[in-house]
Amino acid sequence: MAVVEATITEACKAAGRTREELTLVAVSKTYPASDVRLLASLGVRNVGENRDQEASAKARECADLGLTWHFIGQLQTNKVRSVVGYADVVHSVDRPRLVTALSHEAVRAGREITCLVQVALDDDPGRGGVVPAQVTTLADAVAEAGGIRLGGVMAVAPLGQEPGRAFARLREIAEAVRADHPEAVVISAGMSGDLAEAVANGATHLRVGTALLGRRKPFVR
């Protein structure tokens, strides 16, 4: 935790930004609820998960902690009802059907969910996200739907590309979205290996797993 904080602080200094501009989302996927508790005791308030089954159980076990839960994985519409039950922020909104489903379930549950449009910065459809040309249309749909609010954008840096370039592109896309939706200020970018590049390119949210909790065991999806 101290090492990650030092890395973020250093990246902020290099970019001429302040630590307060950044939200650390601790990605606890594959780690037990006891680790979420540990992170919370060290000051973590935002937790990220990418699979509903695992996330819903952990959120239940940690309900007393009052944490903010971020859903960061690819989301099937049949999981939306469950996710809306515990998640405050969904980072992975990448298609109109998902917007409709999130809106419907959020209204039904009487909740307001912050949604980020996930941008595909490469041509690998397996990793989720909408192509840049369709981001504004999807952002408009989120902004217009009930029960959900447009928070901004999210991306994962493409494999084998310089992350700084990818995040510079994401920042341009975020600015285009914000021109129409001033409230959409979130840029969720940066993971353990590329958080400095994300900070340098205007990220507001960092999703950090490995650097906090260690290497995850590989698992088959």
Ligand SMILES: *Cc1c(COP(=O)(O)O)cnc(C)c1O
């Ligand atoms: C797992 C995951 C992260 C965290 O990655 P680390 O390299 O472990 O920090 C961030 N974002 C998404 C979408 C993830 O699935």
